[in-house]
Amino acid sequence: MTPRADTSEAVTQGTLPSLPVTYHEALAEYLAHPDEATLQQAYELGRAAMNAGLGIVDIIRLHHQAMADGALPRDMCAGVPGLESFLLEALSPFEAAYRGFRGARERLQQINGVLAERNEELSKSNANLEEEIRVRQRVEGALRESKDHYFKLFQQAHNMERDLRELSAKVLSVQEDERKRISRELHDEIGQALTAVNVAIAVLKKQAHADGSFVKRVADAEQLIEQTMETVHRFARELRPAMLDHLGVHSALRAHVALFTQRTGIKTELLAHPDLSRIDGARSEVLFRVAQEALNNVFKHAKATAVKIEFTSSGDGLTMEVADNGCSFLVEDKLGEKATGRLGLLGMKERVRHVNGNFTIESAPSKGTRVRVKVPFESPPKHPMGGDETGSLFPMPPPGGSPGINYENNIRTAC
Amino acid sequence: MHFVNSKTRDIPVIEFDDERQTEIRCTADVLTARRLGRFQALSLGFGMPDASLVAAAIFEVARNIVEHAENGEIIFRSVTVEGRRGLTIVARDTGPGIPDIEGAVNYGACRGAGNGVGLPGARLLVDDFEIVSAAGLGTTVTMTKWMS
Numbered sequence: 215m216t217p218r219a220d221t222s223e224a225v226t227q228g229t230l231p232s233l234p235v236t237y238h239e240a241l242a243e244y245l246a247h248p249d250e251a252t253l254q255q256a257y258e259l260g261r262a263a264m265n266a267g268l269g270i271v272d273i274i275r276l277h278h279q280a281m282a283d284g285a286l287p288r289d290m291c292a293g294v295p296g297l298e299s300f301l302l303e304a305l306s307p308f309e310a311a312y313r314g315f316r317g318a319r320e321r322l323q324q325i326n327g328v329l330a331e332r333n334e335e336l337s338k339s340n341a342n343l344e345e346e347i348r349v350r351q352r353v354e355g356a357l358r359e360s361k362d363h364y365f366k367l368f369q370q371a372h373n374m375e376r377d378l379r380e381l382s383a384k385v386l387s388v389q390e391d392e393r394k395r396i397s398r399e400l401h402d403e404i405g406q407a408l409t410a411v412n413v414a415i416a417v418l419k420k421q422a423h424a425d426g427s428f429v430k431r432v433a434d435a436e437q438l439i440e441q442t443m444e445t446v447h448r449f450a451r452e453l454r455p456a457m458l459d460h461l462g463v464h465s466a467l468r469a470h471v472a473l474f475t476q477r478t479g480i481k482t483e484l485l486a487h488p489d490l491s492r493i494d495g496a497r498s499e500v501l502f503r504v505a506q507e508a509l510n511n512v513f514k515h516a517k518a519t520a521v522k523i524e525f526t527s528s529g530d531g532l533t534m535e536v537a538d539n540g541c542s543f544l545v546e547d548k549l550g551e552k553a554t555g556r557l558g559l560l561g562m563k564e565r566v567r568h569v570n571g572n573f574t575i576e577s578a579p580s581k582g583t584r585v586r587v588k589v590p591f592e593s594p595p596k597h598p599m600g601g602d603e604t605g606s607l608f609p610m611p612p613p614g615g616s617p618g619i620n621y622e623n624n625i626r627t628a629c
Numbered sequence: 630m631h632f633v634n635s636k637t638r639d640i641p642v643i644e645f646d647d648e649r650q651t652e653i654r655c656t657a658d659v660l661t662a663r664r665l666g667r668f669q670a671l672s673l674g675f676g677m678p679d680a681s682l683v684a685a686a687i688f689e690v691a692r693n694i695v696e697h698a699e700n701g702e703i704i705f706r707s708v709t710v711e712g713r714r715g716l717t718i719v720a721r722d723t724g725p726g727i728p729d730i731e732g733a734v735n736y737g738a739c740r741g742a743g744n745g746v747g748l749p750g751a752r753l754l755v756d757d758f759e760i761v762s763a764a765g766l767g768t769t770v771t772m773t774k775w776m777s
Contacts (some may be wrong), residue, residue, distance in 0.1 A: 249664075250659050250660045250661070250663050250664035250667070250684075253663070253684070254659075254660055254663060254688065257684075257685060257688065261746070277650075282655075298677055299677055299681065300679055302678050302681035303684070303685075304737065305681075305683035306681050306682055306754070307685070307746075308681075309685075309754065310685065310750040310753045310754050311680060312754040313754070314750075314753050317753070386694050586665075
């Protein structure tokens with residue numbers, strides 16, 4: 215649509231001369247013949263004017279100009295209600311258009327209102343989102359901090375465990391060395407001394423025929439010495455059986471089992487296995503010590519009547535099983551025990567772990583107890599960090615990874 | 630299809646005070662309808678401005694009949710609802726019908742948007758406006774102007 219002001223000016227300046235002329239003519243015709251057809255002309259005129267961009271005031275001006283024109287019969291103009299009717303007819307299109315605009319404006323206002331509501335809702339939910347983001351950032355920060363904290367704790371725990379393990383390995387090896395030394399001392403020094411004393415007493419016995427009571431006392435002393443020698447030899451053997459070093463674990467075990475049966479009356483069966491020869495010195499020692507400790511436990515606690523020691527070989531290692539028919543116990547309770555004088559189960563476990571072996575205990579009512587040790591044939595290369603091969607309670611997490619994800623799985627190494 | 634813009638739609642009691650009818654076939658009939666409507670409005674007591682608007686609305690629906698249906702009628706009823714007096718105009722034809730009534734009675738979809746022409750113009754000039762139409766079944770426009 216042409217801008218209204220321009221057309222209005224154009225009309226006044228006469229570039230659209232037809233409209234005032236047409237209006238004048240139509241009005242004159244209406245006054246001459248005031249019927250519906252001429253009123254209809256006014257309606258069409260009004261619509262044409264509106265389409266040309268004219269306003270209501272322009273129409274009224276046209277109307278006034280036409281009435282002021284001397285060409286219209288004055289007597290007809292005066293007091294004729296039809297004049298108003300003609301003007302109203304010309305204005306009707308404007309009324310319709312105005313009502314249309316009004317309706318459109320109302321709808322627009324409604325839409326604006328809805329938009330404002332939506333805007334408000336949006337800004338509210340925006341604010342909520344921002345708040346949520348802030349909360350999440352805080353939570354994330356806290357999580358990151360606690361993660362770092364736990365990672366540090368974890369590293370400390372890992373290092374402490376490694377140190378402890380090194381210490382216990384050292385203790386075990388020092389203990390073993392000490393036992394070897396004491397065993398040798400007992401055997402070589404005290405055993406030799408006792409032998410010498412025994413020889414001296416035998417000489418004394420030969421020289422003392424006369425006094426019967428003296429002979430009796432010498433014989434008592436001789437017997438005491440022999441008993442003491444036997445005790446010393448037994449101690450020496452138990453501390454460190456020379457056989458373990460010279461004849462291997464099976465021979466040492468066989469000797470130990472024979473003594474055990476003799477001492478305790480518990481029927482003990484030891485089955486040989488060809489792969490025993492593939493076990494190196496350190497692991498032989500572990501097997502022997504575990505068997506020794508296990509038999510000791512059987513005697514002390516199990517009230518068993520029979521024990522069986524047997525070996526099974528798999529591709530990568532040898533498993534020794536010490537099974538008794540005695541009463542059971544709760545493995546968890548015993549493994550957690552600390553206050554006992556001997557290291558017991560925990561000591562066995564630590565020895566086995568030290569040689570990269572695997573230690574398990576099963577104990578069930580009416581089935582007795584089974585101590586199972588698996589030791590590898592070959593020594594795997596020592597892990598610099600002392601990682602999972604040693605069954606660490608605190609395995610080092612992979613670099614950059616979250617610490618302790620598989621903690622639950624790794625903790626269950628023993629039983 | 631049905632379009633309703635009625636303040637009295639749910640009110641069942643409508644008294645017919647008076648009823649007139651005129652055929653619509655040509656432009657001359659359109660003028661007759663206008664004149665009748667204007668006369669009816671003035672005799673009911675409407676002022677000249679409202680009578681002019683009624684005439685304009687009648688003109689638009691009548692011209693719609695002449696242009697699209699060629700044959701139809703317009704009925705004028707003086708009605709009283711709950712003490713209010715009004716003029717109801719029923720424009721009825723047997724033409725092809727209007728497939729898209731929403732478009733036909735609203736600006737934007739049809740010609741001459743915003744200048745008060747045609748059915749949209751008629752709808753704006755009266756108080757109540759109702760149109761019933763379907764393709765092939767003709768069109769009936771019922772509109773009422775109430776006295777204020």
